Amino acid sequence: MSLVMRERDGAMGVVTMNHPSRRNALGKALVDDILAAFEAFRTDKVRAVVLRAMPDAKVWSAGHDVNELPQGRRDPLGWDDPLRTLIRAIEDFPAPVIAQCNAGVWGGACEVALACDIVVATPRTTFAVTPAKLGVPYNVTGLLTFFNSVGLAVLKEMVFTARPIPADRAEHLGIVNHVVSEDEIDAHVRDLADAIADNSPLSIGVIKEQLRELAGAHAITPRMFERLQGLRRTVYDSHDYAEGINAFLEKRKPNFTGD
Ligand code: YXS
Numbered sequence: 001m002s003l004v005m006r007e008r009d010g011a012m013g014v015v016t017m018n019h020p021s022r023r024n025a026l027g028k029a030l031v032d033d034i035l036a037a038f039e040a041f042r043t044d045k046v047r048a049v050v051l052r053a054m055p056d057a058k059v060w061s062a063g064h065d066v067n068e069l070p071q072g073r074r075d076p077l078g079w080d081d082p083l084r085t086l087i088r089a090i091e092d093f094p095a096p097v098i099a100q101c102n103a104g105v106w107g108g109a110c111e112v113a114l115a116c117d118i119v120v121a122t123p124r125t126t127f128a129v130t131p132a133k134l135g136v137p138y139n140v141t142g143l144l145t146f147f148n149s150v151g152l153a154v155l156k157e158m159v160f161t162a163r164p165i166p167a168d169r170a171e172h173l174g175i176v177n178h179v180v181s182e183d184e185i186d187a188h189v190r191d192l193a194d195a196i197a198d199n200s201p202l203s204i205g206v207i208k209e210q211l212r213e214l215a216g217a218h219a220i221t222p223r224m225f226e227r228l229q230g231l232r233r234t235v236y237d238s239h240d241y242a243e244g245i246n247a248f249l250e251k252r253k254p255n256f257t258g259d
Pocket residue numbers: 021022023025058059061062063064065066067104106107108109129130131132133134136137138
């Protein structure tokens with residue numbers, strides 16, 4: 001059974017995450033179903049994609065599926081990781097992807113929402129950046145997604161505290177395009193999609209790709225890259241990384257020692 005619902009609504013394709021028992025955690029099975037929807041929408045040449053959760057979802061997405069994170073001694077966010085694959089699919093999709101958020105957006109799901117081209121949220125939506133809560137060394141392109149959406153001081157606060165920020169603050173900070181009530185958000189997103197659909201899909205697709213290339217253009221030397229990867233390895237090889245993962249799976253508070 002698919003973990004998403006897929007529908008066409010005029011010129012837009014809508015994919016709705018529907019795995020409530022795991023709070024839409026972005027495990028391989030859910031991500032594969034989202035990617036299949038994206039492929040179908042690419043074939044249909046939709047003018048916009050909407051990524052959302054069910055209207056009654058308790059959580060928009062709980063982020064990476066912690067059960068699928070390695071226990072240590074392996075990069076937890078390598079190139080082929082489902083979360084990384086989903087982020088690239090959003091960035092590479094030839095039409096705008098709109099994140100329609102209506103509840104808690106956690107960890108890697110926060111990166112997914114911010115990788116989307118437009119974010120529309122309801123007032124009860126929150127956004128949390130959680131690597132430090134689990135002891136995870138986030139990856140370089142992932143940090144760049146956040147860095148391109150969130151001012152550095154706010155990003156540091158979100159990473160270091162791992163506390164969720166409310167939708168109205170996210171809107172005030174420019175992280176979210178619009179905050180709209182639960183009963184108006186569907187029409188609001190459809191209106192955005194209709195406006196996009198009225199314009200040139202070729203121009204939009206090319207400008208989206210130009211902006212992606214420009215946003216990712218950072219002078220990083222091979223030496224710098226290897227140093228960043230080495231720093232990350234000291235974390236995912238650490239006791240604290242294993243402790244963070246195990247504490248989550250054992251449903252207890254982690255005891256980080258800095259080792
Ligand atoms: O106990 P059962 O089997 O019913 O399962 C529970 C949870 O274990 C499960 N679940 C998850 N499973 C895998 N990965 C997850 N991220 C995840 N989150 C939840 O779903 C069942 C219901 O969860 P429960 O009882 O906690 O639901 P709730 O409604 O009371 O609370 C919802 C949340 C989202 C507030 C709570 O589940 C939570 O705090 N989840 C973890 C959020 C989080 O820290 N996500 C980051 C994951 S790691 C990640 O995204 C990146 C690697 S990073 O950390 O670097 O950003």
